[in-house]
Amino acid sequence: xxxxxxxxxxxxxxxxxxxxxxxxxxxxxxxxxxxxxxxxxxxxxxxxxxxxxxxxxxxxxxxxxxxxxxxxxxxxxxxxxxxxxxxxxxxxxxxxxxxxxxxxxxxxxxxxxxxxxxxxxxxxxxxxxxxxxxxxxxxxxxxxxxxxxxxxxxxxxxxxxxxxxxxxxxxxxxxxxxxxxxxxxxxxxxxxxxxxxxxxxxxxxxxxxxxxxxxxxxxxxxxxxxxxxxxxxxxxxxxxxxxxxxxxxxxxxxxxxxxxxxxxxxxxxxxxxxxxxxxxxxxxxxxxxxxxxxxxxxxxxxxxxxxxxxxxxxxxxxxxxxxxxxxxxxxxxxxxxxxxxxxxxxxxxxxxxxxxxxxxxxxxxxxxxxxxxxxxxxxxxxxxxxxxxxxxxxxxxxxxxxxxxx
Amino acid sequence: xxxxxxxxxxxxxxxxxxxxxxxxxxxxxxxxxxxxxxxxxxxxxxxxxxxxxxxxxxxxxxxxxxxxxxxxxxxxxxxxxxxxxxxxxxxxxxxxxxxxxxxxxxxxxxxxxxxxxxxxxxxxxxxxxxxxxxxxxxxxxxxxxxxxxxxxxxxxxxxxxxxxxxxxxxxxxxxxxxxxxxxxxxxxxxxxxxxxxxxxxxxxxxxxxxxxxxxxxxxxxxxxxxxxxxxxxxxxxxxxxxxxxxxxxxxxxxxxxxxxxxxxxxxxxxxxxxxxxxxxxxxxxxxxxxxxxxxxxxxxxxxxxxxxxxxxxxxxxxxxxxxxxxxxxxxxxxxxxxxxxxxxxxxxxxxxxxxxxxxxxxxxxxxxxxxxxxxxxxxxxxxxxxxxxxxxxxxxxxxxxxxxxx
Numbered sequence: 038x039x040x041x042x043x044x045x046x047x048x049x050x051x052x053x054x055x056x057x058x059x060x061x062x063x064x065x066x067x068x069x070x071x072x073x074x075x076x077x078x079x080x081x082x083x084x085x086x087x088x089x090x091x092x093x094x095x096x097x098x099x100x101x102x103x104x105x106x107x108x109x110x111x112x113x114x115x116x117x118x119x120x121x122x123x124x125x126x127x128x129x130x131x132x133x134x135x136x137x138x139x140x141x142x143x144x145x146x147x148x149x150x151x152x153x154x155x156x157x158x159x160x161x162x163x164x165x166x167x168x169x170x171x172x173x174x175x176x177x178x179x180x181x182x183x184x185x186x187x188x189x190x191x192x193x194x195x196x197x198x199x200x201x202x203x204x205x206x207x208x209x210x211x212x213x214x215x216x217x218x219x220x221x222x223x224x225x226x227x228x229x230x231x232x233x234x235x236x237x238x239x240x241x242x243x244x245x246x247x248x249x250x251x252x253x254x255x256x257x258x259x260x261x262x263x264x265x266x267x268x269x270x271x272x273x274x275x276x277x278x279x280x281x282x283x284x285x286x287x288x289x290x291x292x293x294x295x296x297x298x299x300x301x302x303x304x305x306x307x308x309x310x311x312x313x314x315x316x317x318x319x320x321x322x323x324x325x326x327x328x329x330x331x332x333x334x335x336x337x338x339x340x341x342x343x344x345x346x347x348x349x350x351x352x353x354x355x356x357x358x359x360x361x362x363x364x365x366x367x368x369x370x371x372x373x374x375x376x377x378x379x380x381x382x383x384x385x386x387x388x389x390x391x392x393x394x395x396x397x398x399x400x401x402x403x404x405x406x407x408x409x410x411x412x413x414x415x416x417x418x419x420x421x422x423x424x425x426x427x428x429x430x431x432x433x434x435x436x437x438x439x440x441x442x443x
Numbered sequence: 444x445x446x447x448x449x450x451x452x453x454x455x456x457x458x459x460x461x462x463x464x465x466x467x468x469x470x471x472x473x474x475x476x477x478x479x480x481x482x483x484x485x486x487x488x489x490x491x492x493x494x495x496x497x498x499x500x501x502x503x504x505x506x507x508x509x510x511x512x513x514x515x516x517x518x519x520x521x522x523x524x525x526x527x528x529x530x531x532x533x534x535x536x537x538x539x540x541x542x543x544x545x546x547x548x549x550x551x552x553x554x555x556x557x558x559x560x561x562x563x564x565x566x567x568x569x570x571x572x573x574x575x576x577x578x579x580x581x582x583x584x585x586x587x588x589x590x591x592x593x594x595x596x597x598x599x600x601x602x603x604x605x606x607x608x609x610x611x612x613x614x615x616x617x618x619x620x621x622x623x624x625x626x627x628x629x630x631x632x633x634x635x636x637x638x639x640x641x642x643x644x645x646x647x648x649x650x651x652x653x654x655x656x657x658x659x660x661x662x663x664x665x666x667x668x669x670x671x672x673x674x675x676x677x678x679x680x681x682x683x684x685x686x687x688x689x690x691x692x693x694x695x696x697x698x699x700x701x702x703x704x705x706x707x708x709x710x711x712x713x714x715x716x717x718x719x720x721x722x723x724x725x726x727x728x729x730x731x732x733x734x735x736x737x738x739x740x741x742x743x744x745x746x747x748x749x750x751x752x753x754x755x756x757x758x759x760x761x762x763x764x765x766x767x768x769x770x771x772x773x774x775x776x777x778x779x780x781x782x783x784x785x786x787x788x789x790x791x792x793x794x795x796x797x798x799x800x801x802x803x804x805x806x807x808x809x810x811x812x813x814x815x816x817x818x819x820x821x822x823x824x825x826x827x828x829x830x831x832x833x834x835x836x837x838x839x840x841x842x843x844x845x846x847x848x849x
Contacts, residue, residue, distance in 0.1 A: 038638070038640060038668045038669055038694060038696070038697070039696075040550050040551065040696050040697055040700045041549065041550055041551060041552055041553045041556070041607075041700075042553050043549065043553055043554075044549060044550045044700035044703070044704075045700070047700070047703045047704070047707075048703070049703060049706070050508075050703075050706040050707075074505075076502075076504050076505050077502070078502065079502070080501040080502055081501070081502055081503040085503070086498060086503070089495060089496070089498075089714060090495070090496035090497075090498075091496075092492060092495075092496075095486040095487065096482075096483070096484065096485070096486055096487055096681055097487040097491070097492070097681070097682045097683065097684040097685055098482050098683055098684050099480075099482050099683040099684055100684055102456075132538050132686065132708075132712075133708065133709065135707065135708040135709060136708070139574075139708075143447065143449065143450060143574055144446050144447055144450045145446065145447060146447055147447045147448050147449055148449075148554050148576050150447075161706075161707045161708075161709070163707075164703065164704060164706065164707025164708075165707060168545075168549055168574070168575070168704065168707070169574070170554050170576055201447075232444070234444060262444045263444055275502055275503070276503045277503065277504055277505040277709070277710075278503040278504050278505055278506050278710065278712065278713030278714070279503055279712060279713070279714070280538065280686075280709075280710070280711065280712040280713075288444055290444070290445075290446050291444070291446055294446045294447075294450035294451070294453070297450070297453045297454070297455060297456075297570065298450075298453070298570065298574065300455070300456040300567075300570065301453075301456075301541065301567045301569075301570025301571060301574070302538075302539065302541040302542070302545075302567075302570075303539065303541060303567070303683070303686075304683075304684065304686070305686065306538075306684065306685065306686040306712040306714075306715055307684030307685070307686075308495060308684070308685070308712075308714055308715060308718075309712055309714060309715070312503075312714075
């Protein structure tokens with residue numbers, strides 16, 4: 038029995054596919070620093086788990102398809118702290134930000150339609166594009182520009198009669214780039230000119246450094262009917278296992294369509310929505326501490342890496358990732374495998390995510406890796422040293438020995 | 444900004460669309476018996492909630508995309524009690540049974556392909572068929588036959604070159620029908636003859652009465668590569684709000700494809716998986732008590748309804764629904780609205796689900812409603828009386844007054 042074409046076409050997670058080599062390295066007694074996955078290590082707020090533990094209904098019943106009213110209210114209150122004023126009927130609670138992406142794709146585009154997305158981009162967009170039978174059209178951004186958007190003519194050149202939306206992620210996974218308000222306005226103008234939606238993945242909104250302020254697509258004037266924001270508690274409250282997110286839009290037609298999709302899957306998980314309600318009561322001091330910690334890590338990693346030769350890296354201003362371009366490397370997939378399979382430095386190695394999986398353009402990103410800084414500063418410093426030692430050694434090896442022909 | 448064609452084509456939940464009329468009736472002081480929704484009223488096992496409350500990790504992290512290993516093991520152990528022996532790599536934990544349906548649809552069929560399903564059927568299949576851009580092809584079953592499958596030639600007549608699978612739900616929502624082993628074997632033979640998958644929604648497997656035993660599609664010999672089972676803890680443990688289900692298949696290619704879809708959505712909710720692990724430790728006495736309670740309710744409702752004139756109803760053997768066909772009614776949508784809008788009996792009324800929404804064939808089921816028996820026996824007896832009193836009154840009204848032209 039053959040599975041469907043679309044199932045065969047779907048890529049494996051580039052972040053997870055190296056996992057067996059990592060298991061093998063650990064079995065050989067090598068310590069592996071995980072720089073490959075965006076799983077925050079900071080504790081989930083006790084308030085979250087406390088609220089879950091105090092659930093006292095006799096029946097864990099279906100909740101409303103659009104989410105618990107208390108959580109919708111909490112999301113509105115939360116966004117109002119960021120200059121965005123929402124009504125509860127503009128918020129649909131989803132099963133993680135992932136589901137918000139799936140709903141948005143289905144509602145803005147039909148099969149064969151196109152969504153334009155700057156690359157490199159969050160690799161899971163690909164899985165949802167396959168499921169929704171639509172095509173992600175990449176526009177390249179570059180390490181040398183700090184992965185900021187290309188000029189208008191490049192963005193506009195990607196628009197075809199099948200284009201239905203732009204998809205932006207800021208602060209960005211995998212690059213850490215925070216788009217400026219001016220960049221958002223440029224995309225908004227194109228959306229208005231060509232009658233397109235703007236899907237804005239803002240799940241890292243609090244994670245901005247050096248005093249940078251994240252601009253939400255919901256702040257853009259005249260874009261009320263076009264903007265769909267993807268939101269999540271996963272990174273915000275270090276609660277990735279909760280699977281609680283939100284889709285936010287002021288377009289009632291879009292919301293009605295998303296609600297029909299929401300009814301098909303009945304409801305998001307109830308207990309973890311209760312946890313999220315409690316977490317939203319946390320004040321700004323919670324986020325200030327989180328932000329400070331990540332900024333310190335970003336600084337350590339950035340300083341270490343840019344002190345080494347042959348690294349292209351502009352200081353990222355948000356999220357907890359960076360894309361590191363390495364001169365002299367032409368197959369970062371092989372480099373990442375080599376780190377786990379063939380290398381160790383004083384009994385340690387690193388696991389990084391090859392960047393090729395974050396690009397849709399074949400061959401792009403083969404000299405880049407994504408590094409996530411979800412380790413405490415001393416470990417992160419050490420991991421950077423191990424990474425640079427490996428990179429130096431790898432570069433010094435004869436090409437024939439290191440670079441497999443694929 | 445216009446939403447996509449598929450979003451516009453998606454039907455609203457027929458179970459939920461009467462909700463505003465119900466709210467309005469309650470505002471007028473009328474007590475509404477909810478016979479319309481499959482939300483079990485039995486308490487969630489305390490073991491479930493206890494396990495959730497005792498989560499003690501500092502970080503609520505992403506779990507594995509295929510589910511927590513302890514839960515996969517628990518599912519295997521549980522199925523072994525039902526003569527089905529599974530290995531953990533044949534089980535993928537999903538976010539509710541709903542997600543298992545979505546994954547199965549995407550993996551067996553490409554856009555435009557067809558899946559054959561006996562109607563009436565669980566209405567949410569429609570939403571997932573829309574999302575997967577495939578076509579559900581109904582084969583009619585009838586109240587007079589107790590909604591059992593039609594002869595082979597009817598089933599086979601529905602097969603086209605685009606057919607990829609049969610989809611069966613047993614015990615059935617919305618009919619309560621439990622397919623016999625012989626019926627399953629007939630469908631299995633057609634799957635083998637025409638090289639089709641068999642998707643079996645078995646989320647009500649424990650809910651069988653009168654000593655009937657549910658046969659799982661996983662028990663069918665020679666069907667290992669074709670069967671995909673949809674499973675859920677929602678009804679099993681009265682835990683609909685948990686959003687924990689499973690997709691089970693012995694076809695490694697199907698499992699690998701589903702796992703890629705699973706990676707795109709990262710993981711199912713962690714805390715509620717922990718609850719499910721604990722619930723699976725419950726012994727057979729838990730289910731015996733649950734089964735006994737639902738059988739008693741089924742008996743009360745069946746006896747009351749079949750004692751009234753003009754009702755076509757064969758005794759359903761499972762789940763907690765029945766489809767009630769009413770002679771002299773030609774628009775049960777209007778009847779259901781009338782119950783909420785215009786009728787009360789000693790200050791009370793009922794909310795039922797018009798069956799038309801469970802049919803894909805236009806015009807089918809307009810003389811039928813689905814009744815769920817998720818109320819305690821005394822309330823259920825009373826609700827049946829109110830329903831029958833209303834039905835009698837409605838039938839006696841002049842047609843012009845009761846039947847709106849649509």
